[in-house]
Amino acid sequence: MQLLDGKFASEKIKQEIAAEAAAFLAESGRKPHLIAILVGNDGGSETYVASKMKNCEKVGFQSSLIRYDVTVTEAELLQKIEEINQDAGVDGLIVQLPLPKHIDPEKVTETIDYRKDVDGFHPVNLGRMMRNLPCFIPATPYGILLMLQAYQIDTTGKHCVVVGRSNIVGSPMSILMARNANPGNCTVTLTHSKTANLKELALQADIIVAAIGKKNFVTADMVKPGAIIIDVGINRETSTETKSGYKLYGDVDFDNVAPKASWITPVPGGVGLMTIVGLLKNTLASAKKEIYP
Ligand code: NDP
Structure with a gap:
């Protein structure tokens, strides 16, 4: 078993981003x-946004955090997004999910100018x-593709089973792994909670992406x-063992799966770190007008 080390891969790519x-x-x-816009103070969201901001500073980006109380109205939030859309000095805009129930995430996603949508959630x-x-x-x-690239893993012709069909992870991952590209060129099976024979399908997989x-x-x-195995x-989970008061677990039973795997991502220290790299690369590409000239 070899580790797909997010720390190693992300640090290497961040150096390249910093130079650019x-x-x-x-x-x-x-x-x-x-x-980044953060509504409310959900513990997980606070941590993710803080990490994104810190990484921006590390690679020489400007980063701004706009915070709203959980009571902010949808109209107020959408107006702020419109304002940022018009600001030529802003390259990327992300709104941390989840949002409070009274705000429609679809409206928020579609209001962000797709040319600044560095999370890549906009329908365009x-x-x-x-x-x-x-x-x-x-x-x-994107971060997962970069991880596979960093370790020069050839995915061509492999059977990839994606578990989970969310709009932000599982579904786009299934499309990317099936694309005529490398990483990609896989035969993809996209599974979810209604899949009848998940274990049977998973056992046929050369690559499993677990996003459940x-x-x-x-x-x-x-x-x-x-x-x-990509976790x-x-x-x-709350824990008395750590300083932060919580501990992170993946969707994969790492200790028992790792001995069977050829490659596996750890949690923490795997895909999470690469997600930030994906975000940084999109922001840089936006600033350089590489996607939408
Ligand atoms: P969602 O809750 O949006 O989607 C979960 C998916 O898992 C759904 O498609 C659901 O199926 C499926 N699922 C649930 N139970 C089962 C089951 N018993 N068998 C098969 N499929 C099942 O989650 P996300 O995609 O947003 O996130 C998944 C995980 O990844 C979370 O732990 C999240 O915290 C993490 N995450 C990590 C990131 C990172 O940077 N590392 C970034 C984003 C998320 P159905 O559609 O039928 O309900």
């Missing part, structure tokens, strides 16, 4: 700029991805010897 950001600053006189970007056109790829699937949101969901008896899950 410095060149962009020298040429344009400004830094790539990412704005998803549609362009589907057609293999330049677009902002959703940050987590359930601790230790993928067990050793579901994995073919030599499979590549997207981040499940937080």
Whole structure:
């Protein structure tokens, strides 16, 4: 078993991003700029946004956090997004999910200018991805592709079983792995909670992408010897063992699956770190007008 080490891969790519950001600053006189909007104070969201902001600073981007109380109205939020859309000094805008129930996430996603949608959730970007056109790829699937690239894993001809069909992870991942590209060129099976014979399908997989949101969901008896395991899950549980007061678990039973796998991502230290790299790469591409000139 070999580890797909998110720390190693992300640090290497962040160095490249930092060099490009410095060149962009020298040429344009400004830094790539990412704005994040955070509504409320959900523990997980606070941590993710703080990490995104910190990483922006590390690679020489400008980052701004706009916070709203959980009582903010949908209209107020949409108005702010419209305002940022018009600001030529902003390259990327993300709104951290989940949002409170009175705010429609679809409206929020569609209000963000697709040219600043560095999370890659806007229908224009998803549609362009589907057609293999330049677009902002959703940050987590993009991070997974970058991880596979970093370890020069050839996915051509492999059977990839994606578990989970969310709009932000499972569904886009299934499209990307089936694309005529490498990473890609896979035969893909997209599974979900209504899938009848998940274990049988998983056992046929050369690559499993687990994006379910359930601790230790993928067990050793579901994995073919030599499979590549990508664990997207981040499940937080309170713990007295850690300083932070919680511990993170993936969707894969790492201890028992790892000995069977050829490659496996750890949690933490795997896909989560690569998601941030995906976001940074999209923000840089936006600043450089590489996707939408
Ligand atoms: P969602 O809750 O949106 O989707 C979960 C998916 O899992 C759904 O499609 C659901 O099926 C499926 N599912 C649930 N139970 C089962 C089951 N018993 N058998 C098969 N499929 C099942 O989650 P996300 O995609 O947003 O996130 C998944 C996990 O990844 C979470 O732990 C999340 O925290 C983590 N995550 C990590 C990121 C990172 O950077 N590492 C980024 C984003 C998410 P159905 O559609 O039928 O309900």
